[in-house]
Amino acid sequence: MKNKSIITSILIAILTLTVLSQSCAPSKMIAQKSGAQLWGENCIRCHNLPSPTDFNDVQWATIGLHMEDRASLTETEAEKIIDFMKSAN
Numbered sequence: 001m002k003n004k005s006i007i008t009s010i011l012i013a014i015l016t017l018t019v020l021s022q023s024c025a026p027s028k029m030i031a032q033k034s035g036a037q038l039w040g041e042n043c044i045r046c047h048n049l050p051s052p053t054d055f056n057d058v059q060w061a062t063i064g065l066h067m068e069d070r071a072s073l074t075e076t077e078a079e080k081i082i083d084f085m086k087s088a089n
């Protein structure tokens with residue numbers, strides 16, 4: 001009887017760890033994406049894809065914050081996109 005409950009506890013622990021590690025998978029995938037990728041996937045959802053050369057670095061910093069809000073991006077995603085926009089100038 002005692003052994004059975006120990007085995008059950010271990011199985012529940014393994015199951016919990018599996019679920020937890022799986023639920024982290026999508027955020028890991030986002031973390032691996034480059035600014036250019038995130039730009040291509042997100043900034044075309046509502047309007048034409050803006051070219052990095054359309055605005056200067058100062059303007060991109062402001063636009064980036066504005067669009068972070070509009071596009072519901074995480075801070076990390078927005079930072080990567082803004083860095084990409086700036087680097088292409």
Ligand code: HEC
Pocket residue numbers: 039042043044045046047050063067068070071081
């Ligand atoms: C949820 C919809 C949405 C997404 C996603 C979105 N935008 Fe926008 N964007 C807008 C709207 C609406 C406007 C115009 C009104 C405003 O400025 O709020 C706009 C305006 C702009 C402008 C100004 C255009 C001009 O000629 O003045 C730029 C630049 C821009 N977005 C860049 C981006 C970038 C870069 C991204 C990706 C990070 C992005 N947008 C993602 C909705 C969106």
